[in-house]
Amino acid sequence: MATRKSAGNQTVYQLKITLKGIRPPIWRRGLVKSSTTLQQLHLIVQEAMGWQNYHMHQFSIAGIDYGQPEPDYEFDVHSENNVKLSQVVVGEKFKFSYMYDFGDGWEHEILVEKELPYSSDVHYPVCTTGKRACPPEDCGGPWGYPDFLAIMTDPSHPEYEERMEWLGGSFEPDVFNIDEVNQRLGMRNK
Secondary structure, eight states: OOOOOOGGGOEEEEEEEEETTOSSOEEEEEEEETTOBHHHHHHHHHHHHTOOOOSOEEEEETTEEEEOOBGGGTBOOEEOTTOBHHHHOOSTTOEEEEEEOTTTTEEEEEEEEEEEEOOTTSOSSEEEEEESOOOOTTSOHHHHHHHHHHHHTOTTSTTHHHHHHHHTSOOOTTOOOHHHHHHHHHHHTO
16 A cells, blocks of 8 residues: 655646547546545546446455445445545556446546646646547446447437437537536536
């Protein structure tokens, strides 16, 4: 386990969050404080990727699962609420997993690319770049997403109108809007 960082030694992690099982890749790069808890990181990933936080989640880090314990559902995880990144990240190039929506199975790889000095001029968390739109909630996971895309690009497909209505509008899979992501992340800072 990494040593704890004091407030005076606050550092920042540059993270790359990649949605696994999708080609071409969907990913985000951002900066978070080392004092960020896993519970806070869950919300950051939700905003950065574009998820709606409708489903359960968990982090798997060095063989330990963290999340929100749910005794009624036999969801046996360690509480993520007070675990700081600085307590579990052992250095640059460290990887761990974030699973969102156990039914659809959206697994994310989180890579600690760099450890950087904290800057009081930056409002953390912040997204610095990314690629492609996040899949819509409940579209079938990595195995159902290609079918969803095929339907959405073929107005003559028998399910096209139903999917458009379900989606509530169009979907542009290749579009990533960093300003929208940072606006959502900024709202988390208030």
